[in-house]
Amino acid sequence: MKKWILLLTGVLLVSIIAAGCSSGNNSGTVNNASPSADNTQNGGAKVNISLWVLNTGWEWLPEAVRDFEQTNPNISVEVTKYEVDPIKEALKVAASSKTLPDMWFTWGGSLGSFYAENGMTMDLTQVAADHKWSEIYNQTAIDMSTYDGKVSGIPIHLNVLGMWYPKNVYQKLNLQAPATFAEFESQLQTLKDNNITPLAFGSKGGWHTMRLTEQLLEHFAGPELHDKLNSLDASWNDPAVVKAFGKIKEYTDKGYFPMGYSSLDPSEAESLIYQEAAGIINEGTWFDGTIITNGFNPKDFDVFKFPNDQTPSRASVFAEMFQINAETEAAKQEAAIKFGEYLTSTDVINKYVEDYGSPAALEFNISDTTPHLKPLLDSAGDGGFLITDQALPQEVAQKLFEAQDKVALDEWTPQQAAEGMDKAVTAYKSKQK
Amino acid sequence: MEELRVHPGIQALRYTVLILLAAIFLIPVLFIAFTALKSKSDLLTSPFYALPQKFQWGNFAEAWNQGKMSMYMSNTAFICLVKVPLGIMIEALAAFALTRLNFKWSNSMFAFFLVGMMIPIQATLVPLNIFLNKTHLVNTYPGIFLVYVGFGIPFGILILRGFFRTIPKEIDESALIDGCGDMGKFYRIVLPLAMPAIATLVIFDFMATWNEFLLAQIFITKDSMRTITTGLLSFKGEHATDYTLMNAGVLISIIPTLVVYLLFQKYFVSGLAGSVKG
Numbered sequence: 001m002k003k004w005i006l007l008l009t010g011v012l013l014v015s016i017i018a019a020g021c022s023s024g025n026n027s028g029t030v031n032n033a034s035p036s037a038d039n040t041q042n043g044g045a046k047v048n049i050s051l052w053v054l055n056t057g058w059e060w061l062p063e064a065v066r067d068f069e070q071t072n073p074n075i076s077v078e079v080t081k082y083e084v085d086p087i088k089e090a091l092k093v094a095a096s097s098k099t100l101p102d103m104w105f106t107w108g109g110s111l112g113s114f115y116a117e118n119g120m121t122m123d124l125t126q127v128a129a130d131h132k133w134s135e136i137y138n139q140t141a142i143d144m145s146t147y148d149g150k151v152s153g154i155p156i157h158l159n160v161l162g163m164w165y166p167k168n169v170y171q172k173l174n175l176q177a178p179a180t181f182a183e184f185e186s187q188l189q190t191l192k193d194n195n196i197t198p199l200a201f202g203s204k205g206g207w208h209t210m211r212l213t214e215q216l217l218e219h220f221a222g223p224e225l226h227d228k229l230n231s232l233d234a235s236w237n238d239p240a241v242v243k244a245f246g247k248i249k250e251y252t253d254k255g256y257f258p259m260g261y262s263s264l265d266p267s268e269a270e271s272l273i274y275q276e277a278a279g280i281i282n283e284g285t286w287f288d289g290t291i292i293t294n295g296f297n298p299k300d301f302d303v304f305k306f307p308n309d310q311t312p313s314r315a316s317v318f319a320e321m322f323q324i325n326a327e328t329e330a331a332k333q334e335a336a337i338k339f340g341e342y343l344t345s346t347d348v349i350n351k352y353v354e355d356y357g358s359p360a361a362l363e364f365n366i367s368d369t370t371p372h373l374k375p376l377l378d379s380a381g382d383g384g385f386l387i388t389d390q391a392l393p394q395e396v397a398q399k400l401f402e403a404q405d406k407v408a409l410d411e412w413t414p415q416q417a418a419e420g421m422d423k424a425v426t427a428y429k430s431k432q433k
Numbered sequence: 434m435e436e437l438r439v440h441p442g443i444q445a446l447r448y449t450v451l452i453l454l455a456a457i458f459l460i461p462v463l464f465i466a467f468t469a470l471k472s473k474s475d476l477l478t479s480p481f482y483a484l485p486q487k488f489q490w491g492n493f494a495e496a497w498n499q500g501k502m503s504m505y506m507s508n509t510a511f512i513c514l515v516k517v518p519l520g521i522m523i524e525a526l527a528a529f530a531l532t533r534l535n536f537k538w539s540n541s542m543f544a545f546f547l548v549g550m551m552i553p554i555q556a557t558l559v560p561l562n563i564f565l566n567k568t569h570l571v572n573t574y575p576g577i578f579l580v581y582v583g584f585g586i587p588f589g590i591l592i593l594r595g596f597f598r599t600i601p602k603e604i605d606e607s608a609l610i611d612g613c614g615d616m617g618k619f620y621r622i623v624l625p626l627a628m629p630a631i632a633t634l635v636i637f638d639f640m641a642t643w644n645e646f647l648l649a650q651i652f653i654t655k656d657s658m659r660t661i662t663t664g665l666l667s668f669k670g671e672h673a674t675d676y677t678l679m680n681a682g683v684l685i686s687i688i689p690t691l692v693v694y695l696l697f698q699k700y701f702v703s704g705l706a707g708s709v710k711g
Contacts, residue, residue, distance in 0.1 A: 052654075054671060055666075055667055056667060056668075056669065056670035056671065057670050057671050057672075080654045080655070081656065082650075082654070083663075083666040083667065083669055084669065084670075084671050085666075086650040086651075086663065086666065089650065089651065090650065090651055090654070093558045093559055093562050093651055094562065096559040096562075097559045097560075097562040097563040097566065098563075099562060099563070099566045267673075267674060267676065268481070270477070271476070271477035271478065274474070274477045274478055275477070275478045283672075284672070286671070286672040286673075287672070289672070289673075290672055290673040293473070293673055293675070294473050294474065294477055294673070295472065295473045295474040295477075296474065
């Protein structure tokens with residue numbers, strides 16, 4: 001027995017030492033925000049930058065990095081890939097422990113603002129002016145990467161949301177994309193009368209219903225008040241908010257959503273669209289790719305802008321960007337800007353356009369496989385409002401999700417939902433003081 | 434001795450309840466299997482509880498290759514094979530000291546270890562990240578073993594201390610008369626007698642390590658070192674999730690835990706029963 005234990009202990013020790021040795025080359029490479037610059041290559045100081053980025057959807061990145069490193073032999077890029085939720089978690093942990101990488105991917109709105117407002121991101125305002133970003137990127141994307149007047153990210157993607165529908169369903173019922181809110185509502189009833197679920201919404205997580213709520217707010221409140229609601233400069237206990245929640249209640253009661261939609265996974269609701277058992281789903285510029293991934297043809301679907309009867313008629317949008325570490329050394333910041341501008345350039349977008357997503361750049365070639373990308377981006381031509389879960393502080397956004405669910409489940413009246421939101425905003429603001 | 438007879442009605446009721454309970458636990462697994470065996474379009478155009486129109490056995494191979502599961506499973510197996518025995522060895526030594534060495538503050542020290550179970554892992558992420566970065570242990574196996582073993586110690590001591598206390602101290606006295614020192618008592622007497630508890634702990638610890646997600650997603654960021662739980666997330670994109678391959682991957686990933694459970698299950702109940710006594 002003793003020999004057996006000693007043998008096992010020995011094996012374990014050898015394993016640990018071997019593991020330590022084998023992983024020694026990796027140590028500190030990822031979370032180390034400021035790896036020291038390597039020795040010279042071709043006579044110049046080599047700069048090593050670390051980048052955290054999403055994994056899925058960025059399959060084109062390794063090749064783009066190789067190309068960049070070949071043309072910039074003095075810069076090397078170390079990429080760490082995360083999935084969606086892990087990158088949010090890892091960035092927060094790294095920010096709290098001051099171990100952020102040199103540059104990172106993030107979403108706009110309240111997700112990206114955390115790093116800018118806490119002084120962790122480089123102020124790119126002067127860079128944006130010097131490099132004429134307004135001629136390169138969509139202004140909406142630049143605006144959504146700007147906090148307190150400071151540009152704090154290099155825009156990568158600009159996503160625009162719209163109402164997608166299966167062409168077959170609309171053709172069978174002789175429907176066309178609605179031009180007014182009244183027409184939209186009439187189509188919901190027509191779909192329902194023909195045993196088709198009008199709105200394929202799965203609100204587990206809150207996003208699907210939120211995308212409708214924000215359009216109803218834009219419709220009832222108008223752009224000015226809607227913006228003030230999102231910036232917490234107006235009271236949510238407002239008749240326009242009550243009316244918006246009232247519509248959620250009305251649509252629920254009329255059976256416009258799938259049964260039990262409050263707890264339905266968005267992907268389950270999405271399946272109804274493919275089955276042509278539902279009429280409309282609120283998705284964004286990425287949805288062509290989703291349709292293809294799921295084995296269907298994007299040409300069998302079409303999209304219209306939500307008819308909110310407002311002028312300007314704004315679309316729901318959100319941006320994604322690269323932020324650069326404010327604490328990292330100047331040479332690395334310069335290299336990171338160069339790399340970020342390269343990844344968001346027209347040449348790179350055109351090379352990987354099929355997989356790139358919805359670019360923030362103004363000029364790029366449209367792929368045949370994404371037929372709805374251009375119409376959706378054009379639909380934001382009148383302007384856009386930031387998608388609600390990025391516009392609102394996260395705890396207020398969570399309250400909105402709760403309010404939507406409680407209205408749908410008859411636990412709150414629309415008036416109580418508006419009051420609940422107002423209380424959440426007041427509580428949030430008092431904490432900020 | 435006359436066998437205790439159970440009324441056939443009660444027996445039938447007992448089996449009915451057991452079958453219902455088994456169904457409650459098995460139905461989700463069944464739906465995972467259905468999803469794993471469907472094509473993407475089949476999944477999206479038929480109810481989730483429907484049988485696949487055509488069984489897509491190729492999903493498993495695709496998940497294995499596309500999801501780089503051989504690499505992720507090897508990494509996880511390596512971590513488990515080192516962490517589980519190492520952790521149990523440390524826990525057993527600590528439990529032995531707490532129950533057999535009769536020192537003054539043994540109960541207070543036991544309570545101190547238990548405090549470790551009350552600290553939420555989330556609250557330790559930032560300090561751990563600072564520590565591992567400063568010691569250059571991020572993305573290293575020693576760093577991972579340190580964190581995993583540390584978090585496993587309180588539960589292991591709780592189980593083993595309970596079991597060790599059920600072993601009569603008279604055996605220790607006999608061993609002492611026969612010339613055994615403290616380490617001799619540990620290796621020759623206590624450890625062999627505690628095999629049921631250790632087997633129970635192997636099952637718990639292996640499952641916890643194999644399924645660990647939170648620490649792995651923060652402290653293992655290098656793809657070549659990722660574990661199976663974080664690797665499976667590669668089927669989930671920003672806007673869409675490949676549920677067929679993800680479910681195929683999930684089914685593949687549970688095989689090792691199933692094997693470990695089947696290997697050690699005969700000790701499971703006695704180990705657990707002993708550990709909670711006294």
